[in-house]
Amino acid sequence: MTAAPTPAGGGLPAGPPLPGGLDTPCLVIDLDVVERNSQRMAAAMSERGIALRPHIKTHKSVALARIQLVAGAVGLTVGTIGEAEVMAKGGVEDIFIAYPLWASDPKAERLRQLLEMPALRLSVGIDTPAGAARLARAIGEPIDRLIVLVEIDPRYHRTGSDPDRAGEVAQAAQAAGLHVSGVFTHGGHGYAGIEASAVAARDEVEALRRAADSLRRAGVEPEIISAGSSPTAMGAAQPPVNELRPGVYLLGDRQQVHLGASPPDGVAVAVAATVVSDAVEGQVVLDAGAKSLTKDAPAYLAGHGFLPAYPDGVVERVSDYHGVVTFPEGGDRPKLGEVVAVIPNHACPVVDLFDTFVAVRGGQIEGRWPVDARGRSG
Amino acid sequence: MTAAPTPAGGGLPAGPPLPGGLDTPCLVIDLDVVERNSQRMAAAMSERGIALRPHIKTHKSVALARIQLVAGAVGLTVGTIGEAEVMAKGGVEDIFIAYPLWASDPKAERLRQLLEMPALRLSVGIDTPAGAARLARAIGEPIDRLIVLVEIDPRYHRTGSDPDRAGEVAQAAQAAGLHVSGVFTHGGHGYAGIEASAVAARDEVEALRRAADSLRRAGVEPEIISAGSSPTAMGAAQPPVNELRPGVYLLGDRQQVHLGASPPDGVAVAVAATVVSDAVEGQVVLDAGAKSLTKDAPAYLAGHGFLPAYPDGVVERVSDYHGVVTFPEGGDRPKLGEVVAVIPNHACPVVDLFDTFVAVRGGQIEGRWPVDARGRSG
Numbered sequence: 139m140t141a142a143p144t145p146a147g148g149g150l151p152a153g154p155p156l157p158g159g160l161d162t163p164c165l166v167i168d169l170d171v172v173e174r175n176s177q178r179m180a181a182a183m184s185e186r187g188i189a190l191r192p193h194i195k196t197h198k199s200v201a202l203a204r205i206q207l208v209a210g211a212v213g214l215t216v217g218t219i220g221e222a223e224v225m226a227k228g229g230v231e232d233i234f235i236a237y238p239l240w241a242s243d244p245k246a247e248r249l250r251q252l253l254e255m256p257a258l259r260l261s262v263g264i265d266t267p268a269g270a271a272r273l274a275r276a277i278g279e280p281i282d283r284l285i286v287l288v289e290i291d292p293r294y295h296r297t298g299s300d301p302d303r304a305g306e307v308a309q310a311a312q313a314a315g316l317h318v319s320g321v322f323t324h325g326g327h328g329y330a331g332i333e334a335s336a337v338a339a340r341d342e343v344e345a346l347r348r349a350a351d352s353l354r355r356a357g358v359e360p361e362i363i364s365a366g367s368s369p370t371a372m373g374a375a376q377p378p379v380n381e382l383r384p385g386v387y388l389l390g391d392r393q394q395v396h397l398g399a400s401p402p403d404g405v406a407v408a409v410a411a412t413v414v415s416d417a418v419e420g421q422v423v424l425d426a427g428a429k430s431l432t433k434d435a436p437a438y439l440a441g442h443g444f445l446p447a448y449p450d451g452v453v454e455r456v457s458d459y460h461g462v463v464t465f466p467e468g469g470d471r472p473k474l475g476e477v478v479a480v481i482p483n484h485a486c487p488v489v490d491l492f493d494t495f496v497a498v499r500g501g502q503i504e505g506r507w508p509v510d511a512r513g514r515s516g
Numbered sequence: 517m518t519a520a521p522t523p524a525g526g527g528l529p530a531g532p533p534l535p536g537g538l539d540t541p542c543l544v545i546d547l548d549v550v551e552r553n554s555q556r557m558a559a560a561m562s563e564r565g566i567a568l569r570p571h572i573k574t575h576k577s578v579a580l581a582r583i584q585l586v587a588g589a590v591g592l593t594v595g596t597i598g599e600a601e602v603m604a605k606g607g608v609e610d611i612f613i614a615y616p617l618w619a620s621d622p623k624a625e626r627l628r629q630l631l632e633m634p635a636l637r638l639s640v641g642i643d644t645p646a647g648a649a650r651l652a653r654a655i656g657e658p659i660d661r662l663i664v665l666v667e668i669d670p671r672y673h674r675t676g677s678d679p680d681r682a683g684e685v686a687q688a689a690q691a692a693g694l695h696v697s698g699v700f701t702h703g704g705h706g707y708a709g710i711e712a713s714a715v716a717a718r719d720e721v722e723a724l725r726r727a728a729d730s731l732r733r734a735g736v737e738p739e740i741i742s743a744g745s746s747p748t749a750m751g752a753a754q755p756p757v758n759e760l761r762p763g764v765y766l767l768g769d770r771q772q773v774h775l776g777a778s779p780p781d782g783v784a785v786a787v788a789a790t791v792v793s794d795a796v797e798g799q800v801v802l803d804a805g806a807k808s809l810t811k812d813a814p815a816y817l818a819g820h821g822f823l824p825a826y827p828d829g830v831v832e833r834v835s836d837y838h839g840v841v842t843f844p845e846g847g848d849r850p851k852l853g854e855v856v857a858v859i860p861n862h863a864c865p866v867v868d869l870f871d872t873f874v875a876v877r878g879g880q881i882e883g884r885w886p887v888d889a890r891g892r893s894g
Contacts, residue, residue, distance in 0.1 A: 161622035243541035
């Protein structure tokens with residue numbers, strides 16, 4: 139690897155300003171940028187008449203979810219029962235677990251406990267007749283409070299029913315006693331690049347259109363037709379889609395800027411790190427490594443993060459607690475002891491490494507806020 | 517990617533047996549294997565007259581550290597002040613922070629608090645004269661209780677002084693009032709493959725020999741000459757090395773087996789995962805993704821983990837909560853709802869994702885034990 143390539147999205151991420159006195163490595167989130175991102179997405183969806191149900195697996199914070207709800211989100215999307223438990227306990231009343239749950243005994247017990255919360259509207263994903271049957275059997279009586287949506291594969295080929303056979307899954311679910319409210323999809327193949335994002339958005343819309351037809355043919359009316367990912371959000375915001383579930387847009391990251399899904403000044407998150415060594419020539423070493431930045435590195439980004447103050451630096455290698463940053467010959471570089479911001483390649487797994495984040499507003503520390511659902515991966 | 521290549525170490529990792537009723541994804545650690553690994557390494561070092569100071573960043577558990585100390589370890593190695601705080605609070609009395617600390621104000625305050633614990637013997641790394649001077653200035657009075665070791669670069673080129681100039685760092689540290697007790701190194705380049713491990717072990721020994729000479733020329737006697745990593749441990753266990761700091765050997769992982777550093781039956785750790793979807797043909801999807809397995813994948817291992825029960829399966833892609841496992845045509849595969857063990861490629865960052873682990877003995881659950889120092893990355 140040499141220097142970081144110019145991002146396809148047309149700009150270099152700026153990232154939040156760092157307050158002084160930080161104990162590194164730590165996660166910093168700029169609340170001004172969070173609020174701006176939150177309002178921007180809510181306005182864009184409102185203009186298009188589309189419900190916004192943001193995915194909170196990116197930030198896992200009840201307080202940040204509240205900002206999204208205040209800005210106009212109709213409810214939240216989560217990826218796990220653990221995230222649903224944390225958000226429900228935090229007072230959120232409309233939660234969709236956008237995941238094809240397999241209702242094992244421990245999972246069914248936890249779902250039943252959630253269904254006992256009288257104010258909570260809970261919906262979950264299914265993608266096979268067998269999964270639906272198991273869910274209905276395992277839940278038992280509180281089944282009339284559980285809403286299900288059929289997951290559709292939009293050619294991402296991860297999970298989800300074939301669009302044209304979604305009606306079969308819906309029918310099996312209804313036969314088992316579940317209330318089917320619609321269909322959902324996730325065009326994750328849009329993360330492959332800026333052109334792939336446009337293709338994936340079209341794939342989401344097309345797959346959902348076919349799936350909705352398949353449900354109708356099976357006698358099930360799809361009230362909710364839900365697409366979702368930050369890179370595809372704008373492209374997929376068109377009929378018959380009536381709900382969107384983007385997540386990373388709230389914090390932004392290096393990948394979103396590259397994909398054109400976040401403006402360069404739309405990145406609210408950084409890992410603050412200190413230069414701990416310049417003993418080896420031609421590089422400096424940060425105290426943020428794989429346990430702070432992860433090894434998540436899409437092929438189109440050089441290195442494991444981006445230093446806005448030193449844009450020629452490449453976080454070439456990470457080990458658990460070390461990030462080795464190299465520079466072109468003669469390039470400007472931070473000094474021993476200096477604290478720098480590192481924009482993560484991908485915010486979601488990075489936030490999940492920290493129990494708390496430093497919430498800043500106007501460059502000042504507002505507090506240390508919990509990453510409430512950290513580690514709630516099941 | 518196609519099938520997983522035959523590991524260079526000559527065997528397929530077996531991994532712990534899974535008890536029934538697990539709520540997945542979860543981390544499972546087999547205490548029988550932990551104790552066997554612990555005793556095996558302690559015996560090997562004892563035979564060679566070398567002190568064992570295991571690195572606990574792999575497991576981050578006070579209880580597992582106790583097993584290592586009971587088996588004969590002279591003290592612990594940690595990578596961060598946060599890990600030192602947790603272990604010291606857990607009653608451990610000899611801790612080496614094998615990291616070139618930069619004593620920022622918050623870090624210096626935390627070091628001072630550790631130095632106030634009367635029973636604790638605390639040592640830390642330095643690798644530049646500037647780092648040593650800063651450390652001494654920032655610590656102030658309790659400096660006479662702080663021991664430092666000079667980190668040496670063994671051609672891994674991450675951190676560490678040039679071996680022949682280590683005496684300059686030691687002298688600067690002494691001049692600043694620090695007590696220098698020796699030199700240490702980490703041949704991380706041994707992770708590149710089985711032959712690289714042998715080279716890195718020789719590099720560690722050679723670098724430490726030269727560094728010890730450099731200290732002596734500077735008038736500083738190196739009492740401790742410390743090498744460290746699991747793949748290089750046996751190769752580096754020779755004079756003048758008198759201390760070793762392997763870490764991963766306790767739990768083992770897929771990488772260690774490939775490198776020949778762990779026997780196939782020496783892997784104590786697995787992530788238990790459930791098949792949640794078989795909706796897309798030719799694959800199954802597990803509920804363990806990047807937030808349970810990480811994306812840590814050395815070039816010599818196919819995929820993001822290994823399924824001992826389905827050795828032809830490849831964990832081809834991971835997203836946050838999904839692991840997509842592919843199989844050769846007609847290959848045996850797990851059923852929807854089945855719980856499988858996944859051996860992680862690299863145990864250290866995986867363990868750091870979980871707040872607790874399921875401790876098993878003889879296939880039975882002994883308890884849910886805390887990963888005490890989880891997330892203590894600074």
